[in-house]
Amino acid sequence: MKTIETGRKTEDFAVSEDVLATIILEAKSFDATVPQTDPNEASNDSDDREISALETQKDNPARQVLEQSINGLNDQQKANLVALAWVGRGDYDAVEWPDAMRTARERDGSATSYYLSGIPLLGNYLEAGADALGISVAAAETEALSHNQNPDPVRSVR
Numbered sequence: 001m002k003t004i005e006t007g008r009k010t011e012d013f014a015v016s017e018d019v020l021a022t023i024i025l026e027a028k029s030f031d032a033t034v035p036q037t038d039p040n041e042a043s044n045d046s047d048d049r050e051i052s053a054l055e056t057q058k059d060n061p062a063r064q065v066l067e068q069s070i071n072g073l074n075d076q077q078k079a080n081l082v083a084l085a086w087v088g089r090g091d092y093d094a095v096e097w098p099d100a101m102r103t104a105r106e107r108d109g110s111a112t113s114y115y116l117s118g119i120p121l122l123g124n125y126l127e128a129g130a131d132a133l134g135i136s137v138a139a140a141e142t143e144a145l146s147h148n149q150n151p152d153p154v155r156s157v158r
Contacts, residue, residue, distance in 0.1 A: 013135060014076045020130060021141040023069050023081065027116075028123030030062040063117050070113035078112040079104040081126065085119055088129030097133065 015023075070078065083100035086092050092100040116122055130137050 013133070014080045015073070017135065017137055017139075018143070019069075019073075019077075020084075020126070020135070021137040021143070023066070024123045024126045024130075024137060025141060026062070026066040026069055026123075027126060030066045030117060031121055031123050032062075066117050067113035070116055075105075081116060082107065082112060084129035084133070085116060085122060085125045086129070087132050088125035088127065089119075094132040 013020075070081065073081070079101060082104040083092070083097065086100050086104070087094060087097065119125065127137065
């Protein structure tokens with residue numbers, strides 16, 4: 001059986017699995033938005049049945065949450081996300097991780113959150129990139145999706 005070197009290991013990755021899983025889930029939430037359907041919307045969201053939360057608009061809350069999470073990262077972590085998206089999208093192979101990182105660090109990082117949120121299917125690309133590098137985010141995604149405030153929902157009903 002042939003062994004393929006898949007690049008850096010999880011411990012060398014600048015973004016924790018928990019943070020990466022959260023960003024992937026936020027990106028998938030934003031990816032689920034649809035193009036704006038009513039350019040003449042009412043004065044507030046409740047008049048439009050909250051439809052704007054599902055539409056790709058400049059003030060979309062899903063985009064704002066995603067960009068805030070990315071903006072909270074340091075430059076190294078932002079470069080990791082960019083390179084990871086490129087690996088997941090197929091621009092680089094996992095064995096080319098050092099090249100992807102070098103290129104990501106060389107780009108102007110001031111608009112990283114805007115750049116990444118503009119990539120369609122970003123959540124899928126980040127997940128595929130993590131998988132290609134041997135980083136498992138499944139457990140962290142499950143943890144992020146579960147409600148930590150209520151670890152045992154059955155007990156809370158009693």
